[in-house]
Amino acid sequence: MSDEERNVECGVHGSSAATFICQHLQSGEGQGFNVAYDPEQPDDLYPDAWCDQCDAVLEQEGEWNDRAEAFADICVVCAECYCQSRERNWHEDEETLHALIAESFDYLQxxxxxxxxxxxxxxxxxxxxxQETGQLIFSNDGKPAVECAVDFVGTFSSHSDTWMWAWANESFLELVKARSRAVRELGESLDFLKLACATWSADPVDGWEMTAVMARQLGAIGSYRAPSERGFLYMVVREARWVS
Structure with a gap:
């Protein structure tokens, strides 16, 4: 399928990736947000989604049959509309999320x-x-001084004001992004949008918060933020040593 076939033209947001949600999510609020992860595309940025009502019908039917599909009446929307719908409808315990972030900050500090x-x-x-070695190296006058083993957490884009988890970034090698999936698993188990979803609206502070959560989850000894032309790359340090 070509890039053009995968895109949809949105009257509000222009051309964007085509995504699929049920009719209730398109204009609803607080409807719940359930996603279908494709085992062939486990790192999909925008997995198909439906509300709690549709999920109840699906559970009754046991499969996506004519009744379940008619009730859901799946719509095609752009990626930005998908993210806005997700934020309106997602259910989560904000107090527990804030406590997790605060505890993680204390740990990382x-x-x-x-x-x-x-x-x-x-x-x-x-x-x-x-990336090839999973290393962050500090040097002086061309001589390595400190060698760190790192895992990438994710990136903040100053162009789009969005966060993307490392596990969802196709430009990163598996060596440096694999361990970020531990945070996704945590987010899925606790129903936290920012931890479970690949990308969302953010600011640089969100990057530090996600880095703190991952550092605590992996038992990291530190973290580092590297600037880029489009924003920042955040990473956690597993171990470090003086080279000489």
Whole structure:
């Protein structure tokens, strides 16, 4: 299928990826948001979605048959409309989410203070990261000083003001993004949109919050944010050592 066939023209947002949601999600609010993960596309940015009412009918029928499909009346919408619908309809315990983020920040701050002091992170002249080896290296005058094993958390785009988890980023190698799926699993188990979904509207603070959650989840010893032309790349540090 060509890129043009995968896109839909939205009267509000222009040309965008075509996504599929039930009729109730299209204009509803607080309807619940259930998604169908395709085992052949486990990292799909916008999996097909339907509301709690449709999910109840689907459970009664046991499959997507004529009755369930007629009740859902699946609509084609653009990616931006999909994300807006998801935010309107998603159910989550905000108090529990905020507590998780706060606890994660406390964890990362303690680890980060030790990491920065032990390896003098703010004093080195240069840093470079390498996907092929999963390393972040700090150096001085062309000589490596500190070598870190890292996992990518995700990226914040200053162009679109969105967050994307590393596991959903096709430009990242599996070596550096695989462990970010641990946060997705946590988000799915607790029904937290920001942890479970590939991409959503965000700001740089969201990037640090997601980094803190992943650091705590993986037991990281620190974190690092690398600037890019389009925003920032966030990563957590599993281990570090002085090269010499």
């Amino acid at each position: 303690a680890q980060q203070d030790s990491f920065m002091a032990t390896y003098r992170i703010g004093e080195h002249k240069r840093w470079d990261w390498y």
